[in-house]
Amino acid sequence: MKLYYSPGACSLSPHIALNESGLQFERVLASTKTHQLEDGTDYYGINPLGYVPLLELDDGTRLTEGPAIVQYIADQVPAKNLAPANGTLARYQLQSWLTLIGTELHKGFSPLFNPATPEAYKTIAREKVLSRLQWVDGQLAGKQYLMGDAFSVADPYLFTVTNWAPRVGVDIAHLANLAAFRQRMAARPAVQAAMKHEGLLK
Structure with missing residues (x-):
């Protein structure tokens, strides 16, 4: 491959x-x-x-x-x-996370990387993506990873897009659950x- x-x-x-x-x-x-x-x-x-x-x-x-x-x-x-078995409810929950990260977070960051995006719109985009990340932070309460205590392929996607936050002025330092998740991810070989x-x- x-x-x-x-x-x-x-x-x-x-x-x-x-x-x-x-x-x-x-x-x-x-x-x-x-x-x-x-x-x-x-x-x-x-x-x-x-x-x-x-x-x-x-x-x-x-x-x-x-x-x-x-x-x-x-x-x-x-x-x-790395993923629950196909056809199980847990697999659909994994797909739900992958979809949310792709459509609400990944695409939410996109205009912030575009030099042509007006600054006024960037302010709106930052607020929206931060509100979504605050929700994710709440979902991570009491959990090691997005799906619970077990790592899944949704976790690298969340880790990847949240890496972009400091580069585009989205402050996530106060999101304690997300910060702990990111530390756990960063420690994985x-x-x-x-x-x-x-x-x-x-």
Whole structure:
């Protein structure tokens, strides 16, 4: 398998999930600025949408969208319990978390990275994403991870998007449950390995 990624982007989530899975994979750097690979290949020829992550399977099949990719990874190694079994209520709860992170948090941060976004709108966007993170903080009360005491593939996604908060002026320091969650995540060897590979940790 090949994971196409860009440092610190949302592709950090499947990067962590792959490390947790123990599956063999190749990391391929795909710049979200130049849309080229390190060898000069046009990334649009691989993913016409131009963004990461993209997971290329051994047979050449290409899978896009982080929430789908991390569930695929989890299902390749069911013994690792990275996701509840398909068809269970817990699996739908996992999908609920992945959807909320993708639509309410990930996309909530997007305008804050766009230099063309008017400052007045950025203020509104910061307030909205912070309100969602405050709700998540409440949901983490008394829990180690989003799904309870067990790590799941939703956790790297939340960790990844909350990494963006200080870069765009969203203050989450007062969210104690979220801070404790982030510390637990940062201590996981799979997280540290992914972040070191992406140049996010020395």
